[in-house]
Amino acid sequence: MGLYLEFPALDRDFPMRSFTNEGGVIVYPHWHKEIELIYVTQGRLNLGVNDVPIQMAEGEIYVINGGDVHYFLASPNSERIVLQFDLSVFQEFSLTEVEGKRLRDLFLEVVPASNDWDSDVAKRVAGLLQVIHEESFARREGYRYVVKAKLYEMLAVLDREVPKRVRDVAEDMTSKSQDTLEKLQQIFAYVEDHYQETITLQQVADHVGFSSYYFTKLFKRNMGITFMTFVNDYRLSKAKWILLNEETPVTEVAELAGFSSVKTFHHAFKRAMGVSPLKYRRTIFGNK
Structure with a gap:
């Protein structure tokens, strides 16, 4: 299986999630625009980030920046x-735009592996991650306030106490340049905002300031698929x-996910998943 773009299932109003994975x-290999902390x-975990193999031990943390290509090997x-x-x-x-850029730069500059941090700092971040995970899992009343507070505290620790790496040109360039990633993020944001509407390649090319020809080449080169295939895949992920997560009738799911008709939705879904939308739902939840 080749490199692919992942769409983490994040709540638009609260774009974060925490979960456990067995090894x-x-x-x-995949990438996404979201930040990921492991x-x-x-036990011990074997992974790779931007073609660099990494082995992590119990208690260790690794920061994966948006745009970093990463994979996980079987780690029983x-x-x-x-x-x-x-x-x-x-x-x-x-x-502000300047502050937002500084926030992006923070995750680019932070030394990603906790075994290169002060041990007390690593323990503190681990504790914050544990609380964020427990609160996200339990979802007690007010859990979002706790999670948001811990995220901000973690951000402050990363900014103040975690060592930073001096970035040269080679370090700035991961699998995608930061400039290209920012353009891709603009494209993703546009699709997120307009996926329920008709979207054309020309509209998005104009939005990011490219000719349709250059936009087509840039997108295919970096994503490995055409832009309209990406839009279709995005709508399928929403569907x-x-x-x-909802009991919405399948006919309404098509509209909510941005498909022009129920027939188009059924055809696209079955081609991608091998089953109809209704059968997909029943396979997961049984005949309810």
């Missing part, structure tokens, strides 16, 4: 907490989320 399953709670008897969040989770303070 027995291979996760193929905290190994059991291991377990990890995964925290994923979009930087927009910090936007209630109306960050799957609705099917798994």
